[in-house]
Structures are given as C-alpha cells and as structure tokens.
Amino acid sequence: AQSVTQPDIHITVSEGASLELRCNYSYGATPYLFWYVQSPGQGLQLLLKYFSGDTLVQGIKGFEAEFKRSQSSFNLRKPSVHWSDAAEYFCAVGGTNNNDMRFGAGTRLTVKP
Amino acid sequence: EAGVAQSPRYKIIEKRQSVAFWCNPISGHATLYWYQQILGQGPKLLIQFQNNGVVDDSQLPKDRFSAERLKGVDSTLKIQPAKLEDSAVYLCASSSPGGGTRGELFFGEGSRLTVL
Numbered sequence: 001a002q003s004v005t006q007p008d009i010h011i012t013v014s015e016g017a018s019l020e021l022r023c024n025y026s027y028g029a030t031p032y033l034f035w036y037v038q039s040p041g042q043g044l045q046l047l048l049k050y051f052s053g054d055t056l057v058q059g060i061k062g063f064e065a066e067f068k069r070s071q072s073s074f075n076l077r078k079p080s081v082h083w084s085d086a087a088e089y090f091c092a093v094g095g096t097n098n099n100d101m102r103f104g105a106g107t108r109l110t111v112k113p
Numbered sequence: 114e115a116g117v118a119q120s121p122r123y124k125i126i127e128k129r130q131s132v133a134f135w136c137n138p139i140s141g142h143a144t145l146y147w148y149q150q151i152l153g154q155g156p157k158l159l160i161q162f163q164n165n166g167v168v169d170d171s172q173l174p175k176d177r178f179s180a181e182r183l184k185g186v187d188s189t190l191k192i193q194p195a196k197l198e199d200s201a202v203y204l205c206a207s208s209s210p211g212g213g214t215r216g217e218l219f220f221g222e223g224s225r226l227t228v229l
Contacts, residue, residue, distance in 0.1 A: 032216050043223055045220070051216060090155050101161075105153075105155045106154070
C-alpha cells in the first residue's frame with residue numbers, strides 16, 4: 001500500500017537560513033508527488049508537484065523539490081526562509097487520475113526572527 | 114474562479130448527536146474528496162467521488178459516516194452518531210484530471226468539528 005513518511009515533526013530555522021524538509025514514500029507504481037502547505041485555519045495549498053521528467057521541480061514562493069527514485073525521496077528545499085513561511089507542510093503521493101492520494105503526517109515549520 | 118466552498122466552518126455537538134457538512138467543489142471538477150484531519154496529523158482520505166459515483170471509500174467508517182454526491186456537483190458528509198474521536202477538521206477537495214492543474218487537489222478551508 002502507498003504511504004508517505006515525513007521524519008521531522010517540527011523544524012525551527014532562523015529567518016534567512018536555508019530549509020530542507022524530508023519526505024520518503026512507498027508506492028507500487030510510478031508516483032505522482034506533491035508538497036502542500038497549510039497555514040493555521042486554512043485549507044491546503046499546492047506548492048509543487050512532480051509527475052515525470054526533470055527530477056528538480058520548481059514551485060511557488062521560491063520552493064523547490066528533488067525527486068530521487070533510488071532513495072524514494074522527494075525533499076522540499078528553500079534557499080532563504082521568510083517569516084511568512086511558518087506553516088505546516090505536507091508531502092503527498094498519488095496515482096494517475098488523482099486516485100490513491102495519501103498524505104504524510106506533516107512537518108511544522110517555525111521561523112525565528 | 115470561485116474556490117471550494119464548505120459549510121459550516123465550525124460545529125460543536127454532544128457525543129451521539131448527528132452532524133452534516135456540505136461542500137461545493139470548483140465548477141467543472143468531476144472528482145471530489147472528503148478528508149479527515151485530526152489535530153497534529155495529515156489529512157486522511159475518507160471518500161473519493163468521480164462525478165456521482167464512489168471511487169474509494171475504504172477508509173470511511175460506514176457504521177457512522179455517510180456521504181453522497183447525488184447530482185455529481187455538491188456533496189454532503191454526515192456523521193451519526195458522533196463519537197469523541199470524530200473531533201477533527203473535515204476537508205473537502207476537488208480536482209480536474211486534465212490541463213495544467215492535473216493531479217492538483219484544490220482544498221476548501223475545512224469544517225472544524227468538536228464533539229463534547
């Protein structure tokens with residue numbers, strides 16, 4: 001069965017520092033991979049997605065993620081974090097036709113001034 | 114373009130009472146999802162509709178939860194009777210299979226349920 005693991009429950013970084021959020025997945029076929037962000041009291045918003053092709057994908061708000069098939073990973077990165085990036089981040093895996101979408105438990109990001 | 118609409122935003126009920134949540138997806142989106150998000154956890158899929166047919170309801174507790182999408186547009190999720198562990202945010206999402214948004218789920222703001 002498909003699953004997503006986000007090893008870090010909570011990460012704190014200083015404003016301006018770089019960020020990497022980890023995501024490992026298990027999926028029986030070629031996965032579609034996603035990163036979503038959730039601000040308090042809000043729904044989830046898509047940051048970026050990977051279907052095929054270039055393994056480094058760019059998203060909104062300066063985020064990027066790299067798909068590594070050999071490691072079953074899809075880590076999210078940002079070179080310089082802003083205070084407004086404080087939120088909960090969810091990695092998700094799904095199949096074609098939007099089925100089998102499963103989310104990780106999330107990583108809460110705190111940004112220090 | 115209007116987003117996914119959900120109501121009510123907040124609901125407080127006693128255990129064993131019933132509650133219903135409503136969702137109106139983005140116009141033209143054939144696929145609709147209901148997720149349950151318990152505090153501190155990621156969203157868990159409860160049910161997925163394709164038009165008015167159920168694609169996946171394997172994680173829906175069918176003894177107390179029900180959902181329908183009769184005309185293939187808006188949807189209702191019902192819980193009866195509610196238990197304490199049903200306290201969560203219920204997220205509705207919709208998606209379109211083609212075009213630039215392929216694979217992307219568009220989420221509503223959620224309905225927060227507190228069961229006392």
